[in-house]
Amino acid sequence: MVSHSLEEIGSSSDTEANRTLADVNAIATDPMQGALLEQRYRIRGKIAQGGMAAVYEAFDERLERVVAVKIMHPSYAADPVFASRFMREARSAAALNHPHIVAVFDEGRHGDTTFLVMEKVDGITLRGVLRQRVRLSPAEVLGVMEPVLAALAQAHDRGIAHRDVKPENVLVSPTGVVKVADFGLARAVEGGPQLTNRNTLLGTVAYLAPEQIVDGHSDARSDVYAAGVMLYELLTGMKPYQGKSAIDVAYQHVNSDIPPPSGAVPELPAALDELVARATRRDRHRRLATAGEFLAVMWQTREALGIVPVLVKAMVPAGGTAATSPAGATPQDSRAWESAPRPPAAPTGPTVAPHQVPIPKPAQGGTSVMPAVDPPTAGPPPAGMTRGMAA
Template identity: 50%
Template sequence: MSNSSPSPDVTPTRVGGRYVLRGELGRGGMATVHRAVDEVLEREVAVKLLHAHLATDPAFLDRFRREARAAAALAHPNVVAVHDWGETADGAYLVLQLVDGPSLREVLRRHGRLTPEQTLGVLAPAAAGLGSAHRAGLVHRDVKPENLLLGADGQVHVTDFGLARAAASATSTFGADVLVGSPHYLSPEAVRGRPLDPRADVYALGVVLFECLTGRPPHEGESPFATAVAHTSQRVPAPSTLVAGVSPELDELVLAATAHDPDERPEDGAAFARELSLAIPAGIAPLDLDELAGDTLITRRPPPPSGSTRALDGAEPTRVVGARGTTPPDAPPPRPTAVVPADDAEADDAEAYDEGAYDDVGDGRRRGRGWLVALLVLGLLAASAAGGYLVWDRYLAPITPIPQVEGRAHGDAVDELESAGFVVDVDRERPHDLDVPADHVLVQDLTGTARRGASVTLTLSAGPRQVTIPDVAGDTREVAEARLTSAGLSPEVTERHHEEVERGLVIRTEPAAGEVLDETSQVEVRVSLGPTPIAVPDVRGSAEQDAAAALEDAGLRMRVSGREHDAEAAEGTVIGQDPADGELFRGDTVDVVVSLGPAPIEVPNVRNMLVEEAVSVLEEQGFDVEVERRGGFGAFLRPNRVFEQDPGPGAERLPGGTVTIYAYEG
C-alpha cells in the first residue's frame, strides 16, 4: 500500500463532528468505506457510510443499525472493534478500527493452500472470536476468508458482522429477493431458509478449513444458487481425498463441522477452536506476511498518511497481480488484467474496486482507454449478472409457498411438493407416533415460502409403537399396573369373584397376554375378589334330607351338629342351623340341629287316687287318659279309686300317649 500524502484535489469531509475522511477504501452495494482520522482521539479509523440512495430506505437503515449494535456488543481481541456509530443529515455511519494486514483470501490466493499448522494459526483465534459472539447470542452468518484479517502484529480478526443477527431472532438466509451470505460457505439450513444458530457459523468454519487445506472450496456450481444448493444435496468431502497427507483427525473435524445435521457439529466457535487444536498437535506455524506483501500491490485513493493499513470491514481493495517486489512510487502502474472484487461478487457489503486510474503517473490516453474498457466490461458483467439473477429469481427459482403436507400419505405428499417445484428428501428414520398413521408425513423441515428447487425433507411416521401384552396373571394389582404402564399400555382394573384365585391377585388380562397392541392401548386387568359369596339358605323346619339337598344345591355342605327333643318339631326335622343367615363361600359348611321329636314323659303314680284326681294329674302331664271300671268286693271297700294303671308308674311315654287307669265302681 502506498504511503504518499492525500491527493490535493480530495477535500476532507467531516462525519459526526469528529471524523475527517481521508480517502475511499472500498465500495459495495450498501455502503462505502473511508479511511478517516478521529480528531478527538487522534487515531486512524475506518468510517463506513450508508449510500445516499439507501439512507432514506427504512429497511436498509434498520439493517445498518442492527449491524452496528451487533458488532458494538462484542469485545474480543479476535473480533473487529467498533468505536462509534450514528446517523447524520448525510446518512448513517459506522466507525471501525483499521487493521494492518491482508485477508485470509489474499493469503490463499498467494499461497494456494496452507499447512495444517498455518491453518491452526489463522482459524483457531478466528473461531475463538466467533465463540465470543456466539456466547453473546450473535450469529455472524457470513464467515469466509474475506472476513478473516491477519494483522501485522500477528493477531487474527473476524470482521463484517453486517449479516449478524441475535440468535433469538435469526431469520432465514433466503429473503424475498436476495441470497444473503456467500454461497460457497452457506450451511444447508441457511439454504433451506431455516432459522440459524451458531452451528451455521461452525459449518462455514468447516468449509474454510477445507479450503485452507486444499486450496479450493468444496462446491462450485454453475451459478451462485447452484453452489448454495449443492450444500443441501452433497456432503463436503474429506480433504485427504484431494490432498495427500491430511491427517484423519482433520478429515474428521471437517466432516463433523460440515455435517448436514446441525446436531452433529461442534456447538459453537469455541468448541470448533478446541477440536481444531486437538486435531493439529504440532501447534501453530505463523504466516510470513512480509513475503505475502511482496507479491500483492494494493492501491487505494488516497493512500494513508502513515503506512499501510486495512479497513476491518470485509471491504477489500482491488489487487493487481504483478512481479515479486514493491512497485516503485514513481513508476506507472501496470495495466490491470482483471478486477477481482473482495467478495467474488457475492458479498452483501462493501466490495473493493480498482482505483489505479487515479494515480498521477503514466500515459493519460492509455489510462483513459483502460478505464473505458474496464467500465464497459464491468457494465456488461453487471447487466449479465442482473439479467441472470432476474431470470433465476422470477422464473427458474422464484419464491413460492411450500405446500403443507404434514399428516398426508407419503405418495400424496411427494406428488404435491414435486408439483410445486420442490425437491423431496425422505428421512431414513421413522419415529413412532400415536396420532399419525404409518407412512404418513410426521414432520416437514421447511414451511412457509422458499425458492423453487429447494429441498424439503419429510420425516415419515412409523405409526404407534407395537407392544406385546406381558403376562401378569397371579401378580398383585399394583405390580400388574406397573408392568403394563412400563410396557407403554394403559391398564384398566376391574374386580370380579373367582373361586380359585386369591383375593387381590390378577386373574387375567383382556386382551390376553401375548397379544400385540398399539402403544397406550387400554388393557383390562381382572383382579380377583376371591370366591363368590353364597347366601345361606334357611333350612330350619325342613326334614333332614331336604335340608341337606338345599344346601348342596347352593354349593354348601351340611353337617348335623346335634339332635334334640323338641315338643313342637317332629323327629327328623331341622330345628336349628349355624349360620342361620348371611354369606358363605362355595364349599363352606352349615351346622344343623335335628329334632328327635318331643321328649318322653315319666308316667306318674296315680294308684289309690280317686278317678277324677288321677285323670287330672295325667292330663296335666300331656297324656290321654282312658278309664276302665270294675265291680266286686273292691267297689265296696274302695269305691271310685284307681287300683291299677298302664303303663305303670315310672314308665316313659311321649306326650299325647295314652295311659289307661283301672278303677272300682263307686
Template identity: 50%
Template sequence: MIGRLVDGRYQVRSRIARGGMATVYLATDLRLERRVAIKIMHGHLADDNTFKTRFVQEARSAARLAHPNVVNVFDQGQDSDMAYLVMEYLPGITLRELLKDYKKLTPEQTVDIMDAVLSGLAAAHKAGIVHRDLKPENVLLADDGRIKLGDFGLARAASANTATGQALLGTIAYLSPELVTRGVADARSDIYAVGIMMYEMLTGEQPYVGEAPMAIAYQHANETVPTPSSKNPAVPTELDELVLWATARDPEERPNDARVMLDRLREVEPGIRASRTPLRTQATMVIADAAMPIGAATAETSVIGAAAVAPAAPAVALATSDGGEDAAALTSTAARRRRRGYWIFALVLLLTGLAAGTGWYFGAGPGALATVPETATLLPDNARQVLEAEGFEVVDGERNDPRVPAGQVSGTDPAGGQQARRGSAVTMFVSLGPRMLPVPDVIGQPEADARAALAEFAVAEASAPQFSGDIAAGSVIAVLGADGNPLGAEYPELGDVTLVVSVGSVPDVTGLPVAEAEAAITGAGLAVGRAEPEFSDEVPLDHVIAATPTTDPVRPGDTIVLTVSKGEDLVEVPNVITGQTIAQAREQLEALGFTVASNVPSFLEGAVVASVQSPAPGERLKRGSEVTVNFG
C-alpha cells in the same frame, strides 16, 4: 467522499474496499487523533428504515464484544442521509488475499488461523450474536501478527434483496443448508461456514462451484462436503474429521457453537503438529575401536547408539585372551572412558533441559514478551478481560483525560502497542473526564488574540459571524460552549468552543433611496424584505423611512425589512359649491381628512347654502389642512 468530514469528527482519507452493501474508508478520528476504518452504507440501503434499525441494533451488539480476535467497533451513527459504522483499523491483508497468493495453506497454518477465528466467534456466540457472513474476506491478518474477525452484524442487518446476482457469489459459497432451504440461521450456521473455510484453506479451492448461485446453493442443500484429503493427501485425518463434523448437512450433527469446535481443535492440535515433525536422524560417524588390531588400515563405518555397544564385548574378550598387563590396562582405560562419557552425557542433558526451560519461559511461558492490547475507550470490565487474556496483571488507576469520557479506559502503562513481559503488571487508567479550567475574558479582543488565550480548549476553526454596533469588526462578541450557551467561569479542558466574532454594524440606510439601501444591505451579506410603504412628511418619496432586523442578534444571511416612503399625504380639495348646505360641505371635506372653518353659525349650517370655498377646488393639500366654506 475522500476529504469529507463525517459527523463533524471523522476525516475520510482514502478508500480501502468496496462491497455489495458498503464501502470502507480509512479515516482519522479528529477527537481521539487515531486512524479508524469507517464503513459507509450504500445509499439504497441507508434509505431502508428496516435495514437502518437492524444495523443500529447489530452495531451495538458487536460493540459489546471485547475480544483480542474480534475487530473493535467504536462508534455508529447517521450523518445526513448516510449511515456509518466506525471500527478499529488494522493494516494488513485478508485471508482471501493470503489464499490468492499461496493457493492453499499447511495444516499448521490452518490450525493457527482457525484457532483465532474460532476464539473470536466463540466470544460472539457466548454474547448471543450470530455472524452469518463468515468468509475469508472477513478474516483480517494484521501486519503485527494479530488475527481478527470482522464485519459482525452487517450481513444480518441487510435485507434479503441485497444478496442477488454477482454480489451473492462471494457469500453463497459459505451458506449453510438451512439458510439455503429455510432462510434461518443460528450459531451452527456459522460453524458450517467455518468448515467450508477450512476446506478451502487446506485444498486451495471451495468444495462447491457452479455457473450460477442457485447451482452452488443446490449442492450445499443436497450434497456432502468431501474430505480435504481427497484433494490434498497431506491433510491429516484429524482435520478431515473436523471439516466433516462442521459441514454436516443436519445442524444437529454439527458442534453446537464455536467454543465446542475450538476445544476439539485444541485437543487434536498437538497430534497434528507431532505427526508432521521431521524424524531426527544421527549423523554417520567413524569410530576407532580401542581393541582394533594394530596395523589395520581402515575401520568399519557405524552409527553411534545401542547397536554399537554390543560389539565392544568381543573386542575386549579378544584382548583379554592375550593375557598380561596390557589387557588389564586396556580394560581400565575403557572403563574410565565410559564413566567420563556418562558424565558428559548427563551434563549435555542438564544443559539441554536448562536451555529448553529458558526458551519456554521467555518464548511461551510467563517471561515471554507480549504486545499490550489497545484498550482506550473500552469499559473497565471489558478492558480488564482483554488485558488478562494476554497474560497481564491489571493494576487499577485513574487520570484526567480530555478526550475519553469519564468511566471509560483512557489508556495503560505500558501504553497499548508496546511490549511487556507476560505476567507483569499493567496499570489500567480509567478516565475521570477532562480537567476544569478557568475561562479567560476575551470579549472585545481581536479574534487571533482570543484564540491564543483559549489554546487549552478546542476552538472551532470557523467562527460564528455576527453584526454588532458595540464591538469592532474582527473582535470577539461572545465565547460559546458545545451547548451553544456562553461559557461560565470554568470549562472542560479541550472542550468544544466557538467564537462569535463581530462583522461590524448593520448598515444604516435610513433616508437613502431604496435602490441604494438594498445594495448596501445585500453587500453586507444580509437579505432584504419589504414592509407596506408609508406616507412621510420628512422622508421623500421612494426613500427609506426605517430598516428593521427580523432577528436579534443579526447574523449574515438574516433579513432586514425596509419601510419605504410614499412621500407626503396630499389630498385633492373637492368642489363643495354645488348648491349643498354648509353642513353637507363640512361632512364631505371631513371625510377626506380636512378640517372645516365657516362664518356661518353652526346652528344655521344645515339651512345656509355654501357659496364660497378656499382653497379653490382641485388644489392638493396635506391631509388635516383647513378648508374654509362661507356664505356670501
C-alpha cells in the same frame, strides 16, 4: 439470506498498488473526501468500494487516532428497516471485546447516509492470503483458525451469530494478527434491498449452511458450518463445491456432504477430515453447536497430531502495498463457481515463528472462550480442556 462482499475492511495496503488513474480521479471527486462526520471524523480517502458500502480511512479528531469508516450505499441507508437493523446490530457488535475481532467504535448518520466507525486494521484479508499462497500447511491453518474460532466463540456466548463467515471477512496483518470483521451486519441486510451482484452472491453461497439455504435459519451452528468450509479451503486451496451458478453450489450444500480434505490433498491426516466433517454435518443438530465446541475439538485434534500452530503473516510487496483487489472494484473472488485446479504440493514446513494464540480453555461446564491478557506459549491445549464432545 446472503450478505455483502467485504474484502472492503482491509487496509489501504489492500488496494493502493492496483489503483488505476480512473480510481484516483474518482477518489479526487468523491464528495465524501474531506467531509467531517458528526464534527469528529474527518474523511481522508477511500479504502475500498463494495456492493453495500464504501470504506474510508478517517481521522478521529476528538481522540486523535486513525479509524475506518464504513458508509452505507444510499439504497440501504434510505431503507428504514435496514437502518434500524444496522444500528441495532452495530450496537451488539460494539459490545464484543476480543483481540481477534475488529472493534466497532461508533455509528451514526451523515445527511442521508448511515455510517459505522471501526478499528482500522493494517494488512490484507484471508482471501488475499490465499491468492498469494493458494493453500496453507496444517500448522498454518490452525494458526489462522484458532483465533477465528475464539472470536466467534465469544460472540456465540453472547448470543451473536456472525452469519457471513468467509475469508473476505478475516483480516491478517503483516505480523500475523488475525481479526474477524463484520459481526451482525449480515443480519442487518435481511429484508433490505436485494443484492444482485453475481460475484457477491457466489462469494457468500460457498459458505452457506444447508439450513440457511432451505429456510433462511441461521445461528451459531451456521457459523460453525461456514468455518468448517473455510477450514477445508485453507487445507486444500479450493472450495469444496464448484458450479456454473450460485444455485448449483447451493444445491450441493443441501444435498451432499462436504468432501474430506484428503480427497484433494492425500497427505492430510484423517483426523483433519473428521474435524471438517464434524463442523459441516448437513443436519445442524448433529453438527458442533458453537465455535467454542469447534475450538475445543480442534485443540484435541492438534494435540493428537502433535501440530504446533504457526503464524501466517500477510505478505506485503516492496513499497508497502499489497497486490489485491483495486479500489472501486467489488473485492470478491469472481472465480468462485469455476472448476479449481488441483492444489500444489504441500508447503515444506513452517517458515515463521510458532503461533501464540490468546485463547484460554473453555469455561468449566460450558464452551466459553474469553480473551486472555497475555497469550500462552504455543503448544498442547491447556490442561483440563473439555474432551470427548459428541459429534
